[in-house]
Amino acid sequence: MTPYGLTTEQRTEPLGIGERQPRLSWKSRSDRRGAAQTAYRITAEVLGRIVWDTGRRESDETLLVPWDGPVLQSVTRYHWRVQVWDETGAAAGQAQSWFETGLLHRDDWTAVWIGRDPVALPPVDPPTDEERSFPDPAAAPLYLWRDFELAEPPIRARLYATAHGVYEPSLNGEKVGDHELAPGWTEYHHRLQYQTYDVTGQVRAGVNVLGAIVADGWWSGHVGFDPSRPARHYGTAPAYLAQLVLDFADGSRRVIATDGDWQERPGPIRSADLLMGQFVDAGHHAGPAAPVAVLDTEPGPLVAEPDEPIRVTAEVPAVAVEQRGPGRFIVDFGQNLVGRVQLRIRGAGPGHRIVLRHAEVLTDGELYLDNLRRAQATDTYVTAGGDEVFEPQFTFHGFRYAEITGYPGVPAPADVTARVLHNNTPFTGRFACSDPTVEQLHANIVWGQRGNFVAVPTDCPQRDERLGWLADAQVFAPTATRNADVSAFLARWLRDVMDGQNADGAFRDVAPVLVLDREGAPAWGDAGVIIPWLLWRTYGDRRTLERSFAAMAAWVQHIRRHNPGLLWQNRTGNSYGDWLQVDADTPRDVLATAYFARSAQIVADAAEVLGRDSTPYRTLHAAIRKTFIEAYVGADGAVEGGTQTAYLLALGFDLLPPELVDAAVGHLAADIEKRGNRLTTGFVGVSLLCPVLSEHGRSDLAYALLHQDEFPSWGYSIRHGATTIWERWDGWTEHGGFQSAAMNSFNHYSLGSIGDWLYGHVAGIDQTPGSVAYRELLLRPQPGGRLTWARAEQETARGLVACGWSLDGELLTVTVAVPPGSTAVLEIPTSDPGSVRESGAPVPAEPSARGATVRLTSGRFTFTATSY
Numbered sequence: 001m002t003p004y005g006l007t008t009e010q011r012t013e014p015l016g017i018g019e020r021q022p023r024l025s026w027k028s029r030s031d032r033r034g035a036a037q038t039a040y041r042i043t044a045e046v047l048g049r050i051v052w053d054t055g056r057r058e059s060d061e062t063l064l065v066p067w068d069g070p071v072l073q074s075v076t077r078y079h080w081r082v083q084v085w086d087e088t089g090a091a092a093g094q095a096q097s098w099f100e101t102g103l104l105h106r107d108d109w110t111a112v113w114i115g116r117d118p119v120a121l122p123p124v125d126p127p128t129d130e131e132r133s134f135p136d137p138a139a140a141p142l143y144l145w146r147d148f149e150l151a152e153p154p155i156r157a158r159l160y161a162t163a164h165g166v167y168e169p170s171l172n173g174e175k176v177g178d179h180e181l182a183p184g185w186t187e188y189h190h191r192l193q194y195q196t197y198d199v200t201g202q203v204r205a206g207v208n209v210l211g212a213i214v215a216d217g218w219w220s221g222h223v224g225f226d227p228s229r230p231a232r233h234y235g236t237a238p239a240y241l242a243q244l245v246l247d248f249a250d251g252s253r254r255v256i257a258t259d260g261d262w263q264e265r266p267g268p269i270r271s272a273d274l275l276m277g278q279f280v281d282a283g284h285h286a287g288p289a290a291p292v293a294v295l296d297t298e299p300g301p302l303v304a305e306p307d308e309p310i311r312v313t314a315e316v317p318a319v320a321v322e323q324r325g326p327g328r329f330i331v332d333f334g335q336n337l338v339g340r341v342q343l344r345i346r347g348a349g350p351g352h353r354i355v356l357r358h359a360e361v362l363t364d365g366e367l368y369l370d371n372l373r374r375a376q377a378t379d380t381y382v383t384a385g386g387d388e389v390f391e392p393q394f395t396f397h398g399f400r401y402a403e404i405t406g407y408p409g410v411p412a413p414a415d416v417t418a419r420v421l422h423n424n425t426p427f428t429g430r431f432a433c434s435d436p437t438v439e440q441l442h443a444n445i446v447w448g449q450r451g452n453f454v455a456v457p458t459d460c461p462q463r464d465e466r467l468g469w470l471a472d473a474q475v476f477a478p479t480a481t482r483n484a485d486v487s488a489f490l491a492r493w494l495r496d497v498m499d500g501q502n503a504d505g506a507f508r509d510v511a512p513v514l515v516l517d518r519e520g521a522p523a524w525g526d527a528g529v530i531i532p533w534l535l536w537r538t539y540g541d542r543r544t545l546e547r548s549f550a551a552m553a554a555w556v557q558h559i560r561r562h563n564p565g566l567l568w569q570n571r572t573g574n575s576y577g578d579w580l581q582v583d584a585d586t587p588r589d590v591l592a593t594a595y596f597a598r599s600a601q602i603v604a605d606a607a608e609v610l611g612r613d614s615t616p617y618r619t620l621h622a623a624i625r626k627t628f629i630e631a632y633v634g635a636d637g638a639v640e641g642g643t644q645t646a647y648l649l650a651l652g653f654d655l656l657p658p659e660l661v662d663a664a665v666g667h668l669a670a671d672i673e674k675r676g677n678r679l680t681t682g683f684v685g686v687s688l689l690c691p692v693l694s695e696h697g698r699s700d701l702a703y704a705l706l707h708q709d710e711f712p713s714w715g716y717s718i719r720h721g722a723t724t725i726w727e728r729w730d731g732w733t734e735h736g737g738f739q740s741a742a743m744n745s746f747n748h749y750s751l752g753s754i755g756d757w758l759y760g761h762v763a764g765i766d767q768t769p770g771s772v773a774y775r776e777l778l779l780r781p782q783p784g785g786r787l788t789w790a791r792a793e794q795e796t797a798r799g800l801v802a803c804g805w806s807l808d809g810e811l812l813t814v815t816v817a818v819p820p821g822s823t824a825v826l827e828i829p830t831s832d833p834g835s836v837r838e839s840g841a842p843v844p845a846e847p848s849a850r851g852a853t854v855r856l857t858s859g860r861f862t863f864t865a866t867s868y
């Protein structure tokens with residue numbers, strides 16, 4: 001058995017962590033069945049000296065083991081090693097990793113905030129109207145620098161930096177690091193992230209120039225949709241804070257920090273905005289340098305960046321470049337994506353003005369721009385002459401198509417590349433099956449995740465919105481955890497959710513709170529309860545649950561206080577109901593009360609896990625459930641409203657008396673069937689649709705919905721060329737064309753919440769209700785529809801889990817992988833439990849409702865059986 005996949009704070013070898021008690025994790029792999037860790041020992045060293053040794057601990061724990069060595073020092077690299085023993089008693093293996101601390105104490109920061117002198121009039125070389133094609137604000141980004149001289153190169157150099165705005169640091173004219181749009185977006189007044197860069201190789205003996213470019217970003221640029229507050233949400237202008245820590249061979253340390261000795265001068269980027277785009281005049285001749293102003297000597301609420309930053313993670317080549325006129329081209333990248341275009345220009349000569357516009361779809365062969373609303377998504381480049389490469393760095397767009405105008409000559413497809421940006425969460429899941437449309441659906445879901453995990457989980461990446469909407473995040477989060485390790489990303493964003501909670505206990509609709517200063521709607525605010533619980537169940541992240549618990553409880557108490565009758569009638573707050581449902585009107589109170597029950601239940605479960613008193617929340621949950629039944633459930637199992645979503649909530653959240661469950665499933669199925677196997681669900685209901693059908697023996701109907709390609713369905717969007725998940729079922733229809741441009745994104749992940757079912761039911765990877773972080777797997781492959789095979793793999797917190805099946809006539813083959821330390825309950829869908837064989841040999845299988853059940857230890861297994 002070999003340990004691998006070592007992480008600190010759920011990240012691989014993180015540089016500059018801020019946690020005082022970081023948590024260490026590892027996984028194991030083994031060829032032996034039944035392998036399991038029985039003991040471990042962790043040792044940690046600094047500069048070859050052991051600082052922590054747990055000794056041998058008789059424990060099967062592998063996840064999030066808290067540091068309990070000596071108090072961590074700032075700017076220090078800790079190498080750690082784990083040794084494990086397995087059930088054979090043998091020392092099984094060891095592996096090593098490291099983490100490095102950032103600036104852990106306020107006093108470690110000597111840097112002060114610098115920026116353009118706010119009272120200097122007139123401002124230095126402001127962009128002209130042409131250079132910023134959008135209204136205020138747009139000061140030219142700051143180009144900041146200072147030089148320093150060294151007698152010898154350091155043995156180690158670290159840059160700690162952040163900005164009000166978005167920044168790109170440089171050393172001796174070269175970009176530092178591979179972050180994009182740092183420092184990302186958080187509730188800046190509560191927490192501003194700083195980044196750590198290893199610049200040892202970039203600092204040299206002699207004169208060095210430390211610099212940065214800083215643009216408005218989320219701090220002072222455009223975000224959101226409110227025309228009365230389009231920008232300047234946190235401040236009026238960008239600013240920078242950085243310190244370079246140099247360690248020399250003789251043990252001395254020198255710190256170069258932002259201070260009044262820095263200078264600034266506007267450069268080629270004449271304006272830059274996340275929504276509007278970037279204007280670059282490559283031949284712009286900078287005016288004289290001006291001294292910077294020290295804006296603040298207090299660093300503010302700095303925190304170390306706790307998750308993987310935004311990076312360029314992929315390049316997508318142009319699949320077609322079509323000329324539409326002199327110098328005008330339409331480029332198709334074949335994929336709706338999020339990022340920006342990199343363009344090569346060869347020998348154009350100076351002063352050519354090249355304009356790039358971006359769109360998700362075409363109409364009559366031209367860019368469809370109306371759905372971007374006020375986001376101009378326009379990048380402009382004025383050539384300097386020679387061979388040039390243009391790629392804007394302080395903006396991002398959601399697009400599949402780009403229009404290039406003013407291009408000198410004809411760009412070859414290789415001259416135009418889309419660069420894909422998002423938080424670099426490790427993609428750890430794979431799903432595949434025999435049906436290309438279903439595989440396309442899965443690809444659309446994954447692309448929606450990439451495109452909307454940019455700084456925060458956003459609703460959409462293209463229009464003037466791009467906000468961290470809570471319901472979108474909570475319905476999609478289970479799917480997100482299948483595709484990628486989003487543990488650190490979601491835990492970080494949850495702090496924004498918690499910070500946004502108001503004094504009365506209400507979570508909001510969006511986090512960070514930027515617009516909509518009111519309490520969150522049902523299913524929106526509830527994300528503050530649902531996501532901490534999901535992180536506990538999926539990743540075993542107890543600390544996030546612990547840190548969130550008071551806020552979770554306060555939300556439930558808030559609802560209760562305002563709804564003493566226990567029906568969440570939401571008279572004080574807003575409600576979106578089952579947002580973007582079609583041909584259905586799920587009563588808002590039914591939806592709200594179901595979520596109230598669900599949240600109360602989660603708070604009770606969380607209390608139990610954390611060793612607190614769960615009784616008040618259990619009692620509350622039981623009372624809400626009873627009230628729900630009295631108010632909304634008929635003697636025949638009918639649920640008020642009679643919509644698919646009404647049934648899905650009642651069934652999915654266990655709000656029906658057991659004797660009425662079958663009847664309710666019957667009503668739900670009848671509604672789907674009478675519409676010719678079509679759905680009516682919106683954002684909220686859709687996340688329960690296929691899972692609830694499968695859990696109640698109606699996978700046949702779930703598959704019918706999966707394969708449906710008439711409106712409304714996933715298949716309909718795919719038949720009409722979708723490469724991401726659309727915001728609305730009717731984003732574009734044969735009968736109505738485009739939906740209202742006022743709200744019509746083609747890259748919204750919410751309706752992609754079916755991804756969880758593809759992994760969990762079609763391929764069959766899940767865990768039992770009491771299991772944490774896939775310790776006890778529930779493997780339940782579910783052949784159906786037109787599929788002849790399907791399989792999924794997930795690199796979970798405990799190691800690789802796989803489940804797949806194939807049908808060859810009557811013969812069903814099921815292959816599974818269970819990681820060391822985990823066990824599994826495998827449900828084989830067979831008509832004959834006696835036919836079950838493992839690697840050819842008969843195995844005892846208990847007959848069960850779904851066929852046959854087999855209990856497994858860790859290992860890889862191949863079963864055959866007679867299919868249904």
Ligand code: BGC
Binds near residue numbers: 460469471472579748
């Ligand atoms: C957003 C959604 C969000 C909704 C709330 C829209 O503007 O794009 O994704 O959940 O508002 O109703």
